[in-house]
Amino acid sequence: MTEFKERRIVYTAEDLRKRVAEMGLQISADYAGKELVVVGVLKGSLYFFADLTRAIDIPIGIDVIAIGTIPNTTKQTGVVCITKDLDLDITGKHVLVVEDIIRTGLTTAYLVQNLDARRPAGIKVCSLLVNPAQQLINIPIAYLGYEINDAWLIGYGMDVHERGRSLPYIAELDRR
Amino acid sequence: MLSGCLIRIPAITVGIHDAQGGVPLAILTISRQIGSLGDEIAEALSRKLDWEQINRNQLIQRFFANNTDTREQHLLNESAKFYLTQSRAAGTYLDELERSLFALAQKQSAILVGFGSQIIFEGNKDALHIRIVAPEKVRISRIRRQFRVSESEAVRILETADKKHKRFVSTVYGADLSDFSLYDLTLNTASLSVDECVAAILAIQQEHNERLKIEKESEQSESIDHQSDLPVFKNPSEAEFARILDMYQIDWKYEPKTFPVEWDAEGNVTLAFSPDFYLTKFDTYLELTTMNQKYVTGKNRKMKKVRDLYPGTNIKIVYKKDFYSLVERFNMGSDSYEGDTK
Numbered sequence: 001m002t003e004f005k006e007r008r009i010v011y012t013a014e015d016l017r018k019r020v021a022e023m024g025l026q027i028s029a030d031y032a033g034k035e036l037v038v039v040g041v042l043k044g045s046l047y048f049f050a051d052l053t054r055a056i057d058i059p060i061g062i063d064v065i066a067i068g069t070i071p072n073t074t075k076q077t078g079v080v081c082i083t084k085d086l087d088l089d090i091t092g093k094h095v096l097v098v099e100d101i102i103r104t105g106l107t108t109a110y111l112v113q114n115l116d117a118r119r120p121a122g123i124k125v126c127s128l129l130v131n132p133a134q135q136l137i138n139i140p141i142a143y144l145g146y147e148i149n150d151a152w153l154i155g156y157g158m159d160v161h162e163r164g165r166s167l168p169y170i171a172e173l174d175r176r
Numbered sequence: 177m178l179s180g181c182l183i184r185i186p187a188i189t190v191g192i193h194d195a196q197g198g199v200p201l202a203i204l205t206i207s208r209q210i211g212s213l214g215d216e217i218a219e220a221l222s223r224k225l226d227w228e229q230i231n232r233n234q235l236i237q238r239f240f241a242n243n244t245d246t247r248e249q250h251l252l253n254e255s256a257k258f259y260l261t262q263s264r265a266a267g268t269y270l271d272e273l274e275r276s277l278f279a280l281a282q283k284q285s286a287i288l289v290g291f292g293s294q295i296i297f298e299g300n301k302d303a304l305h306i307r308i309v310a311p312e313k314v315r316i317s318r319i320r321r322q323f324r325v326s327e328s329e330a331v332r333i334l335e336t337a338d339k340k341h342k343r344f345v346s347t348v349y350g351a352d353l354s355d356f357s358l359y360d361l362t363l364n365t366a367s368l369s370v371d372e373c374v375a376a377i378l379a380i381q382q383e384h385n386e387r388l389k390i391e392k393e394s395e396q397s398e399s400i401d402h403q404s405d406l407p408v409f410k411n412p413s414e415a416e417f418a419r420i421l422d423m424y425q426i427d428w429k430y431e432p433k434t435f436p437v438e439w440d441a442e443g444n445v446t447l448a449f450s451p452d453f454y455l456t457k458f459d460t461y462l463e464l465t466t467m468n469q470k471y472v473t474g475k476n477r478k479m480k481k482v483r484d485l486y487p488g489t490n491i492k493i494v495y496k497k498d499f500y501s502l503v504e505r506f507n508m509g510s511d512s513y514e515g516d517t518k
Contacts (some may be wrong), residue, residue: 110426
């Protein structure tokens with residue numbers, strides 16, 4: 001079992017509740033009268049997605065998608081793939097992809113390209129956290145919770161080897 | 177200093193852009209044999225790209241309906257030689273046709289079917305020339321089905337059409353329709369479906385547009401385009417990073433461009449920066465660095481100069497720790513890795 005030591009709480013449960021409510025309000029205003037499907041990216045966005053969708057007060061469809069990486073077995077190959085696809089048809093609908101954190105942006109780029117091929121009316125990205133210094137691909141983030149630095153974070157869906165996801169707050173880890 | 181790689185300076189070309197100078201426009205010319213499915217392919221391309229499809233009849237209606245009488249229109253339809261005679265405007269009908277087509281290409285993208293348009297737009301980098309062919313036996317069979325005629329009748333239709341097409345291109349342009357060098361891509365529909373041909377044309381058209389974009393940017397700035405160089409990775413890390421981009425299905429080009437950033441008093445380039453990767457769909461240059469921090473500082477300095485000297489250029493450094501994080505992710509195979517994976 002992986003042990004970790006929290007250094008400090010970065011965002012309390014109350015901080016998160018307030019920020020997510022603000023984001024939900026903004027999304028509700030922007031998508032009023034439009035057919036919106038909110039897509040949560042598993043597993044990291046689990047809690048954020050649950051809170052955000054409940055903070056949106058317009059009718060929406062909700063769905064989840066999961067992306068996995070199959071490791072390289074031959075040193076030459078490795079595959080990024082969708083391990084759980086959408087159940088809803090997004091053709092002609094507005095799609096909001098909900099991420100917990102965007103670092104390099106490679107995963108988000110892969111996902112947006114994949115969903116875009118299904119001809120939705122539009123795709124926007126919502127992320128609770130982003131590390132601009134680490135971002136390699138400029139995916140426009142329409143709705144953003146907080147900008148972060150290189151800190152190791154845990155909680156509110158984010159894990160270290162599957163530990164710590166269920167913490168109601170986001171904490172920075174001690175790197176020792 | 178400039179790296180040792182080969183640098184190709186592109187020829188200066190006049191590009192086609194829309195009226196606002198924004199999204200570049202493009203022309204696809206389709207030369208097709210009768211019974212080759214060329215018309216069906218042009219039709220499907222027109223639908224997919226939402227570009228207007230213009231064949232010879234439409235062209236005559238569009239460009240000559242108002243300034244020719246019925247007899248002249250009939251001759252434009254039937255006689256190749258007539259194109260070389262004096263029109264009511266300046267020059268021949270061919271001159272008028274070329275002027276009208278160039279003007280059209282400045283305003284919109286289009287699919288031009290037949291009438292030797294591949295020769296009118298020969299050498300124009302914004303135009304791709306496609307030839308659709310099929311074996312005679314296949315074409316005869318298709319003509320029989322299409323026109324509900326006997327085999328001998330189908331053979332006659334085929335021979336007449338081929339002769340007419342050949343004569344038109346030869347008379348009007350002095351060219352040989354079957355000259356392979358007139359075409360960027362030739363597709364044989366004996367065993368390729370319309371959908372397969374359309375997919376191939378769309379793929380080459382997209383790739384061509386991306387290459388042209390960099391080439392044109394280079395013409396408008398001091399940067400140097402060398403996309404025709406073969407991608408030879410300088411170290412294993414670059415090859416590994418290319419594989420990672422492939423895994424994410426992110427299209428890339430390797431060192432497509434060099435940005436001069438310092439010049440001596442005589443204007444000679446003394447310092448240049450060639451970012452390792454260009455992500456075509458995200459308009460982003462990436463420089464990979466797996467070396468010591470002291471070299472990274474130099475790269476950061478060059479990168480800043482590129483941003484200052486070439487405004488609007490989106491360029492980033494992939495730092496050692498981020499690169500190894502990505503590599504490790506695939507080696508670990510865990511979906512809980514602290515990074516972008518979820």
